[in-house]
Amino acid sequence: MPGDANPQMSPAGEAPAPRSGPRHVAIIMDGNGRWAQARGRPRLFGHHAGARRVREVVECCPSLGVEYLTIFAFSTENWKRTQTEVAGLMSLFRRYISKEMNALAEKNVRVRFIGDRVRLDAKLIDLMDKLERKTAGNSGTQLTIALNYGGRDEVARATKRLARDVAEGRLDPENVDEETLPRYLDTHVLPDPDLVIRTSGEARISNFLLWQSAYAEYEFIDTLWPDFTAEELARLCGSYGRRDRRFGAVKT
Numbered sequence: 001m002p003g004d005a006n007p008q009m010s011p012a013g014e015a016p017a018p019r020s021g022p023r024h025v026a027i028i029m030d031g032n033g034r035w036a037q038a039r040g041r042p043r044l045f046g047h048h049a050g051a052r053r054v055r056e057v058v059e060c061c062p063s064l065g066v067e068y069l070t071i072f073a074f075s076t077e078n079w080k081r082t083q084t085e086v087a088g089l090m091s092l093f094r095r096y097i098s099k100e101m102n103a104l105a106e107k108n109v110r111v112r113f114i115g116d117r118v119r120l121d122a123k124l125i126d127l128m129d130k131l132e133r134k135t136a137g138n139s140g141t142q143l144t145i146a147l148n149y150g151g152r153d154e155v156a157r158a159t160k161r162l163a164r165d166v167a168e169g170r171l172d173p174e175n176v177d178e179e180t181l182p183r184y185l186d187t188h189v190l191p192d193p194d195l196v197i198r199t200s201g202e203a204r205i206s207n208f209l210l211w212q213s214a215y216a217e218y219e220f221i222d223t224l225w226p227d228f229t230a231e232e233l234a235r236l237c238g239s240y241g242r243r244d245r246r247f248g249a250v251k252t
């Protein structure tokens with residue numbers, strides 16, 4: 001199970017010290033287009049550079065005590081981009097999965113995908129399934145890739161399944177509470193994110209993990225995603241540790 005690499009665990013196996021770093025980090029990887037534009041190159045050049053940053057970020061998670069990493073790769077709104085960019089991104093996702101499959105499996109990373117697969121092409125879906133299956137037994141970093149993901153779309157799809165369970169008598173509407181809907185979300189096996197990072201200077205969440213981030217801490221940083229490094233993630237995890245998360249209560 002995740003937690004093996006928790007640096008807060010005392011070596012003597014006594015009660016662990018309270019965790020100070022985030023357990024679940026979610027990243028809105030933004031700024032690839034501007035990074036390419038600044039170099040006079042096409043947007044896809046930036047997406048390729050962005051994809052190359054993912055490995056370092058995934059690999060530094062165990063040393064930071066980050067058990068869950070969720071990355072936003074493609075939103076339900078990104079279909080509005082040109083056909084060239086969308087097709088280029090889809091081909092990049094296929095290449096990325098094929099290329100990284102063995103390294104992820106060997107590094108004990110478990111990969112899951114969230115988002116709606118309906119609009120994705122069959123070849124990409126096959127690769128996603130293959131990567132999920134190949135890494136299903138891994139106990140290291142739990143990497144979730146949000147692909148054709150939108151928070152509102154996810155809640156709508158979850159509500160549809162919930163309504164079906166009510167209609168077919170499996171769920172009593174009187175028993176629906178705050179614990180019910182998350183069981184229908186794509187993220188049902190994941191804890192809520194503790195820290196959400198958005199690169200590229202935009203201070204918005206663009207439909208990412210709407211329900212799950214209700215009490216997340218946010219970091220909006222100017223770095224463009226292709227320039228993001230493990231050192232920067234370490235710095236953000238450090239400053240997360242100095243925040244006071246009150247969850248609506250008053251500390252006495």
Ligand code: IPE
Pocket residue numbers: 029030031032033034035073074075078089200
């Ligand atoms: C993020 O970079 C990657 C995706 C949304 C797929 P962008 O492509 O949004 O880059 P900018 O925001 O235009 O610079």
Ligand code: IPE
Pocket residue numbers: 028029030031072073074075078202204206
């Ligand atoms: C959010 O970035 C989606 C991803 C990073 C995959 P966008 O670039 O699509 O968001 P907006 O359009 O600036 O809100």
Ligand code: MG
Pocket residue numbers: 030031032
């Ligand atoms: Mg963007």
